[in-house]
Amino acid sequence: MTVRFGLLGAGRIGKVHAKAVSSNSQAQLIAVADAVAQAASDLAKQYACEVRSIEQILASADIDAVVICTPTDTHADLIEQFVRAGKAVFCEKPIDLDVERVKACLKVVDAESGTLMVGFNRRFDPHFQAVKDVITKGEIGAVEMVTIISRDPGAPPVEYIKRSGGIFRDMTIHDFDMARYLLGEEIDTVTAQASVLVDPAIGAAGDYDSASVMLSTASGKHATISNSRRATYGYDQRIEVHGSKGSVSAENQRPVSIEVANASGYTRPPLHDFFMTRYLDAYAREISSFIDAVESKSPANPSGLDGLIALALAEAALKSVKEGRAVKVSEITGGLG
Amino acid sequence: MTVRFGLLGAGRIGKVHAKAVSSNSQAQLIAVADAVAQAASDLAKQYACEVRSIEQILASADIDAVVICTPTDTHADLIEQFVRAGKAVFCEKPIDLDVERVKACLKVVDAESGTLMVGFNRRFDPHFQAVKDVITKGEIGAVEMVTIISRDPGAPPVEYIKRSGGIFRDMTIHDFDMARYLLGEEIDTVTAQASVLVDPAIGAAGDYDSASVMLSTASGKHATISNSRRATYGYDQRIEVHGSKGSVSAENQRPVSIEVANASGYTRPPLHDFFMTRYLDAYAREISSFIDAVESKSPANPSGLDGLIALALAEAALKSVKEGRAVKVSEITGGLG
Amino acid sequence: MTVRFGLLGAGRIGKVHAKAVSSNSQAQLIAVADAVAQAASDLAKQYACEVRSIEQILASADIDAVVICTPTDTHADLIEQFVRAGKAVFCEKPIDLDVERVKACLKVVDAESGTLMVGFNRRFDPHFQAVKDVITKGEIGAVEMVTIISRDPGAPPVEYIKRSGGIFRDMTIHDFDMARYLLGEEIDTVTAQASVLVDPAIGAAGDYDSASVMLSTASGKHATISNSRRATYGYDQRIEVHGSKGSVSAENQRPVSIEVANASGYTRPPLHDFFMTRYLDAYAREISSFIDAVESKSPANPSGLDGLIALALAEAALKSVKEGRAVKVSEITGGLG
Amino acid sequence: MTVRFGLLGAGRIGKVHAKAVSSNSQAQLIAVADAVAQAASDLAKQYACEVRSIEQILASADIDAVVICTPTDTHADLIEQFVRAGKAVFCEKPIDLDVERVKACLKVVDAESGTLMVGFNRRFDPHFQAVKDVITKGEIGAVEMVTIISRDPGAPPVEYIKRSGGIFRDMTIHDFDMARYLLGEEIDTVTAQASVLVDPAIGAAGDYDSASVMLSTASGKHATISNSRRATYGYDQRIEVHGSKGSVSAENQRPVSIEVANASGYTRPPLHDFFMTRYLDAYAREISSFIDAVESKSPANPSGLDGLIALALAEAALKSVKEGRAVKVSEITGGLG
Known part of the structure; x- marks a missing residue:
C-alpha cells in the first residue's frame, strides 16, 4: 500500500517534510497547499505534484494523510477538520499554544478515532x-x-x-x-x-x-x-x-x-x-513511522497526548x-x- | 624559607596532606597529632616526623602552620585556637556544619589577622x-x-x-x-x-x-x-x-x-x-598554594569566607x-x- | 539536462549505483542489463526502468552513459565498446587485472576522446x-x-x-x-x-x-x-x-x-x-561527480589513468x-x- | 632494604633519573659524578648527596648501583668497569653505537653475572x-x-x-x-x-x-x-x-x-x-623496576640483550x-x- 499525502504549508519545515515523503517508497506526495501561491507551485514543481487549496485537499478522495506545516494558530482547527474528513494527520508541534485549546482538539480526534501524530522529530x-x-x-x-x-x-x-x-x-x-x-x-x-x-x-x-x-x-x-x-x-x-x-x-x-x-x-x-x-x-524516519502507523491502522507516536x-x-x-x-x-x- | 607544619588528624585525608607537605621542597612536616596513638605514630614513622599532642603543637615554636584534618565538629575551635597562637591554618572543609558558628569563627580569624585557607581542592x-x-x-x-x-x-x-x-x-x-x-x-x-x-x-x-x-x-x-x-x-x-x-x-x-x-x-x-x-x-598544588600564601604573608584562597x-x-x-x-x-x- | 543511464550488472555494487543514479535529480535510470535475468528484472522493477541486453543498451539512443558493474574480466572490452558507441562510461575498479590490457583500453578511450571515470569511491x-x-x-x-x-x-x-x-x-x-x-x-x-x-x-x-x-x-x-x-x-x-x-x-x-x-x-x-x-x-557523491563531468563535457576524475x-x-x-x-x-x- | 645509588652524568637525562631515584622510598642517592664540576655540585646540592668522581664511585663501598647517563661512547666501558666492581648497572640507551662493541660488553656482563638494565623507558x-x-x-x-x-x-x-x-x-x-x-x-x-x-x-x-x-x-x-x-x-x-x-x-x-x-x-x-x-x-616506574631487580637479585628488564x-x-x-x-x-x- 502507498499512503497518499497532502502537504499543508510549503515553508521551511514544509520543504523538509516534502522531501521526506517523496523519498519514502511507501508514500506519494499528491498535492501541496500554501497561502503563498509561488511557494506552493515551486514545491509542487520540484516534487512533481499538484497545487491544491486546503479546502480541495480536505475534499480529495486521492489523499489519505496530511502533514500540517502551517502557522501554529491554524494547527488545532486543521487537525479537527482533517480528522473529521477521515484523513490521518501529522502535525508539527505545537498543536496550539493554549493548553485548553489543545485539550478540546484532542477530544475531537478521540471522538473521531482519528490518527494524529505530533512532530517531535528528535x-x-x-x-x-x-x-x-x-x-x-x-x-x-x-x-x-x-x-x-x-x-x-x-x-x-x-x-x-x-x-x-x-x-x-x-x-x-x-x-x-x-x-x-x-x-x-x-x-x-x-x-x-x-x-x-x-x-x-x-x-x-x-x-x-x-x-x-x-x-x-x-x-x-x-x-x-x-x-x-x-x-x-x-x-x-x-x-x-x-x-x-x-x-x-x-x-x-x-x-x-x-x-x-x-x-x-x-x-x-x-x-x-x-x-x-x-x-x-x-525527519525521514519520523515520516516513515507515521506511514507505518497509517498503513497498520495503529496509534501514531508521539501522540496528541504527548503534544499536550x-x-x-x-x-x-x-x-x-x-x-x-x-x-x-x-x-x-x-x-x- | 621553609614552612614548618603540624598535622592535626592522621586519617584518610590527613595522609593525603602528609604526603603533599612532605613532597613539597618549601615545606617540612614537623609533627603529627591524632586521637588514635597508633595512627599518629604510623604516619610519623612514614614521614620521619614527631608525634605531638594538639596542645603541644599549639605551643610549638618550631611550627608555623597546621593542617586540620580532624572531625568536622572540632574545626572551628581549632581554627580559633591556632589562629590566636599565630599559626597559619589550612582547614579541611567544612569549617562547621552551622553557618552561625562559621561566622563567629571567621570573626576571630579576622580579629587576629590570621591566615586561613579552606580545603576546596578542586x-x-x-x-x-x-x-x-x-x-x-x-x-x-x-x-x-x-x-x-x-x-x-x-x-x-x-x-x-x-x-x-x-x-x-x-x-x-x-x-x-x-x-x-x-x-x-x-x-x-x-x-x-x-x-x-x-x-x-x-x-x-x-x-x-x-x-x-x-x-x-x-x-x-x-x-x-x-x-x-x-x-x-x-x-x-x-x-x-x-x-x-x-x-x-x-x-x-x-x-x-x-x-x-x-x-x-x-x-x-x-x-x-x-x-x-x-x-x-x-592536593599537591593546593598545599603548595597555601605555602606560597604563608611565605608571602598574603591572603590564602579559598578563604574562610569562601567556606562560609x-x-x-x-x-x-x-x-x-x-x-x-x-x-x-x-x-x-x-x-x- | 538529465543524464540517461544504463546499468550493466545488477549485483551487489550494481544495486548501490542504481540507487545513487535514481536518487540523483540530474539523472534517470533507463535500463539495466544482467546475465541473470531475475537480477535484472528485480532491479528494473524496483527503480521502474527497463530490462535490456548489453547489446541493446549499446544501441540505445536514449542512453547517454553507462555504469559498468559486471565481472572484472569484462570491464576493458565494455569500456571500449561503449566509448566507441559515444557513451560516457563509469567503470567500477579495476579496469582489468593486467596492466598491458588497461593501457590498450585507455588508448581506445583516448582515441575516441571518450569520457571514462573509474570507481575509486573513497x-x-x-x-x-x-x-x-x-x-x-x-x-x-x-x-x-x-x-x-x-x-x-x-x-x-x-x-x-x-x-x-x-x-x-x-x-x-x-x-x-x-x-x-x-x-x-x-x-x-x-x-x-x-x-x-x-x-x-x-x-x-x-x-x-x-x-x-x-x-x-x-x-x-x-x-x-x-x-x-x-x-x-x-x-x-x-x-x-x-x-x-x-x-x-x-x-x-x-x-x-x-x-x-x-x-x-x-x-x-x-x-x-x-x-x-x-x-x-x-557513492552518491561519486555518481553526482560523474554526472557533472558528463553534463559539462569535462574530464571525469578519477580517470582511466588513475585506474592504471x-x-x-x-x-x-x-x-x-x-x-x-x-x-x-x-x-x-x-x-x- | 635500600638501594644506594651513584649517578654518572648530571645532564638532562641525569636530572630525570636523580629525581626518580630520590623520590623512590626504596632508594637513596649517595653521589653524583660529572665532568662538568658545576653540574655535579648543583645536582648534589639539590638532592643533598655528595659529589664524587667516577673512579671514587667505582670504589665506593656505600654504593650498590649506578645509573649511567654519560655520553654514549663511554657507556660500554663504564658498564664493564662497574659490573666488574660488583655494582648493578642501569644504563641509558644505547649501550654503544656499534653492534660488535655491544656484544663484547654483554659478554663481560655475562661473565660477571652482572645486573644490567637498559633504559627503554617507554x-x-x-x-x-x-x-x-x-x-x-x-x-x-x-x-x-x-x-x-x-x-x-x-x-x-x-x-x-x-x-x-x-x-x-x-x-x-x-x-x-x-x-x-x-x-x-x-x-x-x-x-x-x-x-x-x-x-x-x-x-x-x-x-x-x-x-x-x-x-x-x-x-x-x-x-x-x-x-x-x-x-x-x-x-x-x-x-x-x-x-x-x-x-x-x-x-x-x-x-x-x-x-x-x-x-x-x-x-x-x-x-x-x-x-x-x-x-x-x-621514568619513575623504570627506576622502581630496576630497584626491584636489584633487591630481588633477579634479572633486570629490558636487558643488555634487549639493547643489543x-x-x-x-x-x-x-x-x-x-x-x-x-x-x-x-x-x-x-x-x-
Whole structure:
C-alpha cells in the first residue's frame, strides 16, 4: 500500500517534510497547499505534484494523510477538520499554544478515532533512538537522572520570538518531550529559571533566551535541561541518562569528523549549524513511522497526548520562573485522566 | 624559607596532606597529632616526623602552620585556637556544619589577622584550572551557564552519612564552590530537588543520594549541578562553562587512557575510582598554594569566607528542597556585609 | 539536462549505483542489463526502468552513459565498446587485472576522446574530502607522511579471493589511489610485505590477508598502508596526513555515536560492518561527480589513468613482496609518457 | 632494604633519573659524578648527596648501583668497569653505537653475572603497560599487526644529530624495542625508507629526519613505524596492536585535557612538548623496576640483550634504506644464539 499525502504549508519545515515523503517508497506526495501561491507551485514543481487549496485537499478522495506545516494558530482547527474528513494527520508541534485549546482538539480526534501524530522529530534521531534502546534493554538499570543540553546556533529574529509562545513552548518543548521519553515515567513537578543573556531585544519582547529546568517524577527521578538561544560552536544537542547500573549518552554531531592538529592544538570542526541538517535522518524516519502507523491502522507516536503534556510542562516552567517555586504539572493539566 | 607544619588528624585525608607537605621542597612536616596513638605514630614513622599532642603543637615554636584534618565538629575551635597562637591554618572543609558558628569563627580569624585557607581542592586540579584560565583570558566571552556533573563512585557508609551534614553540605559543597569560582559572580538564588534512588538506608538516615541544583546570579547567569552518590563507571567529575563567545569543558580523568576494540565495540577503562587518585595533583598544588600564601604573608584562597558562602549555599539548597521554592542566599547569610 | 543511464550488472555494487543514479535529480535510470535475468528484472522493477541486453543498451539512443558493474574480466572490452558507441562510461575498479590490457583500453578511450571515470569511491567520502580540502588550503603546510589504515570487517569467500587478483589489486588498490590523491605527487617506489594470518585458505589460494606497504615519492614524501582482511570491530578506514605545519586525520565512522558507561568502562558501538553503509554518501557523491563531468563535457576524475596507476602500484607491491626489495613504479609502467 | 645509588652524568637525562631515584622510598642517592664540576655540585646540592668522581664511585663501598647517563661512547666501558666492581648497572640507551662493541660488553656482563638494565623507558609508561596487559590477558587474541607512530616535537641541534648515530639508532631504537615488546616474537626482517623533509642541515650531516619502517617476524606478524623529527602539535607517541580478536591502542597524552568550542570548532590543547613531561611516570616506574631487580637479585628488564637487538634492528634499517631491500636481522647479528 502507498499512503497518499497532502502537504499543508510549503515553508521551511514544509520543504523538509516534502522531501521526506517523496523519498519514502511507501508514500506519494499528491498535492501541496500554501497561502503563498509561488511557494506552493515551486514545491509542487520540484516534487512533481499538484497545487491544491486546503479546502480541495480536505475534499480529495486521492489523499489519505496530511502533514500540517502551517502557522501554529491554524494547527488545532486543521487537525479537527482533517480528522473529521477521515484523513490521518501529522502535525508539527505545537498543536496550539493554549493548553485548553489543545485539550478540546484532542477530544475531537478521540471522538473521531482519528490518527494524529505530533512532530517531535528528535525521538527519531538514530543516536537518540540508540540511547533509548540501551535503556529499554536494561543495560543501565533503572533510569535515575536525565541530562539534556540543548542550545541553538543563534537566536531567531525577534518577530519569530514574538509569535513563538516563548522559549519554553517553542524550544524547550522538544526537551520536555525527550525527558519524558527517556525517563519512562510522567513528570510530577517542574522548576525553572530563565534570563536574558543573549539579546536584550528578546527580553524586550517578553521572552527569555537562557533557561535551566529541573523535572522530577513521583518516584524521585530527575531530569535537567539547559537551554541557550546561542552557541557559537553550532547546534548543541546532547542527552545523557544516568542509571543504577550505568550511563548512556549521545554526543553532538558534526557534518564531517576530521581533526586538524597544529601548534594551537587539535581542532575538530564546529557542529551542524541548523536543525535541518542535524536532524535530516530523524525527519525521514519520523515520516516513515507515521506511514507505518497509517498503513497498520495503529496509534501514531508521539501522540496528541504527548503534544499536550509537553505543552503543559512548558506552561509549568513559565509559571515556575514567574513564581519562583516548584510547579506541579497537575496545576496546569488539572489531571488528564 | 621553609614552612614548618603540624598535622592535626592522621586519617584518610590527613595522609593525603602528609604526603603533599612532605613532597613539597618549601615545606617540612614537623609533627603529627591524632586521637588514635597508633595512627599518629604510623604516619610519623612514614614521614620521619614527631608525634605531638594538639596542645603541644599549639605551643610549638618550631611550627608555623597546621593542617586540620580532624572531625568536622572540632574545626572551628581549632581554627580559633591556632589562629590566636599565630599559626597559619589550612582547614579541611567544612569549617562547621552551622553557618552561625562559621561566622563567629571567621570573626576571630579576622580579629587576629590570621591566615586561613579552606580545603576546596578542586580549584587546584590542573584541568579545572585550565578551564578557569580560558575564562580569565576572555576566550569564551562572558560566562553565562555553568554545568557541573559530579557523581561519587559509591555511597559512603550510612554512619558517615549521619555525621556528614547531608549531601549538600558534604558533597555538593565542592560543586557550590566550583560554581562560584567559575561564574565569577555571587550566587543570588538556589533551587534544588533531591531524592533517594541509590540506597534507602540513606533516606532512613534523613539524607538524599541524588540531587539537582540550579543557581542564579543577580545578572541572570546560571549554574546547574547534578549529583549522585553512585556511578558504576567511576568518579564522575565534569565541568563545562558556556559563554557568549564559546564554551570550555574539562572531561573526566581515568588512570590509563587506552582503548580496546572488538566485536562489542570500542571500550575505554572506567574512571578513577576514588577522589584521592583523581585529585592527586590537586592536593599537591593546593598545599603548595597555601605555602606560597604563608611565605608571602598574603591572603590564602579559598578563604574562610569562601567556606562560609559554600556552606550557606548548601543550607539554601536544603531549604529549597524542603519548601519547594527558590531560596535567596541572603535568607541564609542575612547578607554578609 | 538529465543524464540517461544504463546499468550493466545488477549485483551487489550494481544495486548501490542504481540507487545513487535514481536518487540523483540530474539523472534517470533507463535500463539495466544482467546475465541473470531475475537480477535484472528485480532491479528494473524496483527503480521502474527497463530490462535490456548489453547489446541493446549499446544501441540505445536514449542512453547517454553507462555504469559498468559486471565481472572484472569484462570491464576493458565494455569500456571500449561503449566509448566507441559515444557513451560516457563509469567503470567500477579495476579496469582489468593486467596492466598491458588497461593501457590498450585507455588508448581506445583516448582515441575516441571518450569520457571514462573509474570507481575509486573513497575520494568522494565527505570526511576524506574534508581532509583533502585542509591540505589544499595549505593548513598543514607541505604534505610529508600519509598514513592509511584500512581493514575489512571479514575476509570474503575464497572463491571471491581467487578471482580478485589478490589483496593488492582488490583491496589495497583503494589505498594506493588514496595515497596518490593525498600525497599530491606521483609515487616513485613501492615496498611491501604480506602474510597469511587470518585464514590459511587464503594462503592456499595463493593470496595474502595481511599486508603492509611503504610508498615514497621522488621528493622523499612517505605513505604507509596497513591492511588486514579481518577486523572484529568493523570496517576500519582511517587516514592521516602529516605535514610541515600540522596534521589532519579522518577517524572511523560508526552507524550511531553513543557511549555506554558502566563498571567495565566506556563503550562506543562497533564501526560500520560493510563498505556500502560506510561509503553510502561517497557513492552518491561519486555518481553526482560523474554526472557533472558528463553534463559539462569535462574530464571525469578519477580517470582511466588513475585506474592504471593504482593497478601498477598493486603490481609493484606484489613484486616487492616476492623479491624482498623496493620496486620502482617505472619497472611496471615502463614510464607512462 | 635500600638501594644506594651513584649517578654518572648530571645532564638532562641525569636530572630525570636523580629525581626518580630520590623520590623512590626504596632508594637513596649517595653521589653524583660529572665532568662538568658545576653540574655535579648543583645536582648534589639539590638532592643533598655528595659529589664524587667516577673512579671514587667505582670504589665506593656505600654504593650498590649506578645509573649511567654519560655520553654514549663511554657507556660500554663504564658498564664493564662497574659490573666488574660488583655494582648493578642501569644504563641509558644505547649501550654503544656499534653492534660488535655491544656484544663484547654483554659478554663481560655475562661473565660477571652482572645486573644490567637498559633504559627503554617507554615500556614503563602506564598507558603502554596497559596495552601490554591487554595483550597478555589474551583480550585481542593473537597479535598480528603493530602500528607505532612516533614523532618528536622538533629536531634536535645538528651537533646532537652528528653524535647521535642517526635517526634509527637515536630515535627509532625506542620504537624497535616497543615493537619487539608488543609483538612477542623476534623480528626477522627489516625494511625501511628514509628522507630529509624537515631540515636540510640534517641531510647535510648524513642523517634523515623522516622514516618509515616495516618489520616482520618468522610467523608473518607485521609492525610498522612512522617517525618524523618534527610535529608542530607536540610529542606524538601512539601505539596500536591489531589482533585476531580485536585491537588495543594507547592515544597521545597532553598536560591538561580540556576542550574549547567556538565558531572555529572544538579545540583541545597540543600534546606534551617534551619527552620528560610525557614520560614522567615512566621514568619513575623504570627506576622502581630496576630497584626491584636489584633487591630481588633477579634479572633486570629490558636487558643488555634487549639493547643489543634494538641496535641491530637500527643497523638493519639503515642497511635497508641504503640497499633498497628487506634486510634479515641475522645479517647484522650473525645470529645471537
